[in-house]
Structure formats: structure tokens, C-alpha cells
Amino acid sequence: MQSNSVKLEPGDLSIVVPAQSGRSVRVSDGDIIRIVDPKGQQVADLWAFVTSPQLDWLSTAQTRDINERLFPKVGERFYSDRGVPLLTLVEDGSPGPHDMLFPACNRELYERAGLYDHPNCRDNLLLALQEEGVALPFVPDPVDLFQNSPPQPDGRLEVLPSINPPGGYVTVRAECDLLLVVTACSVDFHPTNGECCTEIEIEVVRSPRSW
Template identity: 35%
Template sequence: MAGTFILRARTGRAFHLRRGATLRITNTFGSQVVDTWAFKADDIAEFMSMEHTRVHSSTASPVKGTIFRSNRRSPMLDFVEDTSPGVHDWFFAACDQSRYEMLGSEAAHDNCSDNLKQAMREIGHSITHVPCPLNLFENAPLLAGDTAIHPPVSRPGDFVAFTALADLIICLSACPQDMADTNGTGREPRDVDVEVT
């Protein structure tokens, strides 16, 4: 895939990213968290793993220069550019229906876990396990001893970019969280811009 698209608020999308291609995600309004997954295109049992990436990283959080690795420790994505203040999360699980029920929702609620499963189904893959995502722009300073999620510090137009180090399937979810400050104090999920070159 090459080109641009708008990832609509509350939705997910999966697409192929060839080795050597660059993925750029722009936080159009500055406040939107984007859950991000990667799977090997020829074997989705191999997926980007935050646990395995952290073991091989020299930083406490994802930064430009981080090589994201798979559950088999092979390199998948190179974090090549970040114009934001650099606050991203690689510890928190994706939101799911149970999370929203715990927050008081009595009805079905859009969530990143279901967005991942649906997006993967749409391109012909059925998955049951939801790996821990890379939560772009999420402000969750766990290593500072704070277990809360705070509003993002990214600004409108800030972007991150990654280079694919293998043939991948990428899945992105514009987090639907509207019951906490994950997507800003206005609690309004927003669109983001995505470009593949």
C-alpha cells in the first residue's frame, strides 16, 4: 500500500506495509492516541512485541531510534522520526469492552481490541490474541510512579514515522476512549492522518 488516508475517530484499519516503506502518522488535532500493531505479512503468529522490544532497548519509553521487535525478537519497525514531545506508551493493554464496563458503561462501546480484530478480519485474518500495542501519543508515565493516564502532550500536526524492516501488516486504531482523559480533557476521539511512502 502507498498513499494517504484518514483514520477516522473510534475506528481501526489494517494494511500491508512492504519492507523499506515509511509509515507516517500525524496527530491532526494533537490529542488522539493511536494504538499500533504490526504482524509479519507471511505469518501473523509473529507480531510486534512490546515486551521483547523493551528488553533490547536502552530507553525507558519509545523514542526515535527504537527498533521494535517481534515475539521472535526479529526487527520489525524502526522509529525514524518524532516531532511530538516524545511521550508514548508501551506498557498499557489496548482498551476493550471490559475496560469500559469497569468505567461504568452499560452498553457496548467501541474499543481498540475489537477494532484490531475487525480490521484484521477485513483483510482476511482471524485473530483471538490481542498483543500489547504501541500506544502512540499516550501519556501514561508509569516509570515516574504514576499509574494514571493523562491527556496527551502532543500538539496539532505532530507526527511520528517508522520504516518497515520486514514485510508487515500494520493495524492502527484511533482510540475510542471517551470516559477518561486518554484523548484529552474534552474526551472526544478524533481523526488522524496516515501516509505510506
């Protein structure tokens, strides 16, 4: 489950997403991206956007439809709103499960719990996009990596503590040029992220190298 066997070279990237925040990174067709949960039990929300010539975005609904699965298995792809393959899941170095049913946490979720001005994944996404000069007509639902919320037999969607161990990771390959945003989920009062919110790491190995 450890990800520290990867040696990054000049041109590659290693980005820390501090707890309860978000970061963006532009990747190119063929780049390999590893999203690592160094401390364990930390959900990472992932978005992918095509920013030119026309805005398009990773759609969890299209991905469920095209793969006919709740979440891609290794070798399957994440698709855009227009049905274009954006990312391939090349390795799952975690026990999962991952979620593609929940939206990002937002300001209102925390306000319902009596918490005001609380950090949240939606605002962290929009801030990261603002810094990239990208404005969205709406906020797509993210891929909730390491989120332990599988549908129950009776239809309930209960969020349970993440079971991702320290160093658990997911590796994807970019199938076109993309703007990625990753947030380290801000939920700090629910079992979602274990005992406390921690950081997420993004590693990018530039094409044509491989892991």
C-alpha cells in the same frame, strides 16, 4: 510539528482512521509510514504483524527488553515476539511521551465505567484483521502513540491528557513486509484523548523513495 510538507505520489497512500475506529494497511520492506494526529491530543494504537510464512507480531515486551528502554528512541527498533526487527523509529515529530505498558482499551474497560457496547481499540483491531482474513490466537499489546502515561516515581501508572499538538506525528520505516493496524483510541470519558476523540491519519511512502 506540521506533516503537510510531504507530497504523496502515485502508489503512496493516505488513510484516514476515523475517530473511535481502526484501519489496516499492508506495507513492504523499506516503506516509510507516518502516523499523524491532525487535531492533537489523540492517542493512536499501533500494531504490526508478519502474516507469512509464519505469524509473528510486534511485541512491546521484547522491544523494551532488547532496547533496554521503556520506548525506543529515534534510530532504535520495534521487535517482534521472536526478536525480529519490524519497524525503525526514524523520526518523532511529537513531544511524546508514548506508551508501551498499557494494553488496548477493550469492552470490559468501558463496562467497568457503566458504558455498554462502547467502541474500543481491541474490537477495532480484530475487525480490521478480520477484513484482512487474519485470525489471532491472542491480542498483543499495542504501541500507544501520543499516550501520556509515564510511570510516576511512586510506581503509579496514571493516564494523563495527551500533550500531542495538532499535526504531531511519528515516522517509522518497515524492516520487512508487514500488516499494520492503527486505531484512533476510543476513550471519550477520561483525559486520555483530551476533550474529544478525533481521527488519525496514516501516510505511506513506498520504498525506495524517502521523505
